[in-house]
Amino acid sequence: MIEVVGLGKRYGRTTAVRDLSFTVRPGRVTGFLGPNGAGKSTTMRMILGLDRPSSGHALIDGTPYRELRHPLRKVGALLDARWVHPNRSARDHLRWLARTNRLPPGRVDEVLDQVGLTAVARKRAGGFSLGMAQRLGIASALLGDPEVLLFDEPVNGLDPEGIAWIRGLMRGLARQGRTVFVSSHLLSEMSQTADELIVIGQGKLISQSTVSEFVAAATxxxxxxxxxxxxxxxxxxxxxxxxxxxxxxxxxxxxxxxxxxxxxxxxxxxxxxxxxxxRGSLEEAYMRLTAGAVEFGTS
Amino acid sequence: MNLLAVERIKLFSTRSPWFCMIGALGLTVGFASILAIKSEHVSVGATQGMYLLGLMVVMVMSTLAVTTEYRFGTIRTTFQAVPRRTGALLAKTTVVALVAGLVGEVAAFGSLGAAKLLQPGAALSLSTAADWRAVAGSGLVYALAGVMAVAVGVLVRQSAGAVAILLVVPLLVENLVGLIPDLGAKIQPWLPFQAAGAFLRGTHEGAPYSPWGALAYFAVLAAVLLGAALVVAKKRDA
Structure with a gap:
């Protein structure tokens, strides 16, 4: 479970996230929806202890991320698939990552197999296509067999086959009882993957509801x-x-x-x-909702 | 121990550190060999003539070990896996310093050995404490310079900027300071690589420190830089 309480982030005079509170529960896919620049990535980075919140806090099963002893065993995350040294092989990338949390070296080959990268495991990650890089990123997220998973815009730039694969994977992880938190700026994508939706605009919470409730209310x-x-x-x-x-x-x-x-x-x-x-279209309603947040945000 | 293994895997699983190490050894030992062939009276000190150039290459290697992590985003993956950033960065510093120190020793003794081999008649035995310091001391200077390079890499986060600082300061700035009338000569001993050089080559009459004092001063500078880097990295958004 992820709990975000009064989370805020300011960069100088601009506010990226303000007073954000929500809960992400296990056993379902929770979509994190908002237009580009709404503060989704910043929020995820704060949940993972990478960025320091200006206010509030985020907890993973009641503990701040930075206090987790072996965080990869609890939380797996894919924030950016390009965060890999281009001259390092996929296998070496996972090897050092596994070592940080004392994960058995055998896990590396297991996750490589799980994402279908075994054949290119010893190839330079720099030569990977976006789809392959995304799979490597997902392999790193799955490495510690974590209960909580965060994915930031995982389907961006993927071909239909890759998108279908990621959707299936996320739903499968949720069915196993894990907490799956996935961001997107596309409502159509979220309405097909997520069970629950957290919608933000201009760094503020607009709604947290099930997808069907959101669709009914929005349209x-x-x-x-x-x-x-x-x-x-x-x-x-x-x-x-x-x-x-x-x-x-x-x-x-x-x-x-x-x-x-x-x-x-x-x-x-x-x-x-x-x-x-x-009947208004879903996308129209979403634009109306988040555009409202824009006006609200600058007042 | 675990984090040391992590940083060892990282350092040796890409090619550029290997190139840098080979480059540093090639430059130092190669120069000493040429010198030995050309001169029958080559001295212990002369075989170490390219120490600064080898040191530059090792510092580039050390700082790239950090800046490439910022460049490619793996520093975020690292901090995500190891939220105690100080521990992660200290492990990296330790591994880099050990490798740099080892390269320094191999470069120094390799240079001496090559010269001995090529000019058996020359007086190249390590007979005095000063001779020992000039050769065996290289590893210490390389290791401490590696620490400084890591610290600069963390502070600057950019390969080009960090490399520029690490090359321009020892090769240019420190020598230009000597050109300032009166004041230059007073400041110069307190510049880091002048102090490191004084440790290896011995100090002149009237120097503000003994050779070992010079090394201690160099070590303090490295520790201060590293401390600043750790504090900044802990506070900063990754």
Missing amino acids: EHTVRVRSPQVERLQKALVHKGATVEQDGATLVVGGLSSAEIGELAAAHGVVLHELNPQ
Whole structure:
């Protein structure tokens, strides 16, 4: 379990992360969603003890990362697949990493096999394609057989096959009861991989919910209504507590379903020419939500 | 012990440290060999003539051991695996210093041995304490310079910057300071590589320290730099 409590990070006068609190639970994939520059990587670096928070703290099963005795056995992370010396072989890279946490040398070959890099284990990591580098990064994350895993934008730049592989891997790890925390700036990606979503914008928490709750809330629809008796209908709708925008003979109604509007119109004897539910796209809703955070952030 | 093994794997699993070590030995021993062939009266001190050049190469190796980690991001992986950064960096410093010291000893005795082999008639036995210091002392200077190079690498984090500092200070700045009238001669003994040289070559009349005092001073400078580097690395975001 990862607990983030009031986490903040300032660089001089700019604030990258402000007062962020959330919990990442085991047994599911938790998506960390936000536009580029929202503070996702900074938050992950603070969870891993790489960056010092300006305020608040992050705990791994109740312990700050820096106090873990053999952190790789508890937490595996892939922050950037290019963090490898290009002239060192994949196997040597994992060999020194295994040694830091007293992991048996046999683990190196196990994880290389698990990510399908055995054939190129002795090749220079600098010659790897992005997909292979990503696999090496995942091998380093899995090295200590950790309960908690963090992946920062793991599918960026991968081909469809690589994306499918990573999705399957993350879901498999969560099924084994591990805590899987994965960031992305793409909602479509997250909606296919994650069970739960933590959404941030401008370094602030926007929501933490299940994916289906987020989708339902984010795409909460409006209804387009056309009627020759708009004024009467509008009065009735407002009375019912709906939000109404008028554009000539057309009303855009929020807060009521099309069924409720139709029944209301019938009760008031209003003729309807059109009754059309408008479902916003998920991406649109996400942009609206995070754009709101931008305005909020600068006020 | 574990962290020492980690740093040993890191250092020897890429090629550039090997090139640097071979380069340092080639320069020093090669120069001593040429000198021995050309001169029948080659002395112990003369065989060590290229010590500073070999030292430069070893310092480049030492600082690259750190700056390449910053360049390629492996320092973050390291700190992620070993959150006690001081321990991780001390292990690296120790491994680098041991390797640098070993290269220094091999370079010094290799130079002497090559000269002996090529000019058997020359007076090349280590008969005085000063002779021993001039040769065996190289390893100590190389090891301490390795510590300084690691510290500069941690502080600067950039290969080009760190290498420039480590080459320009001993080869250029320290010599130019001597050109300042009056003051230059007073400051010069307190410059790090002048002190290291005084330890190996012996001190002049009126020097502010004995040869071993000069080495102690050099060691203090290395320790201060290393201390600063450890403090900075601990506080800084990786």
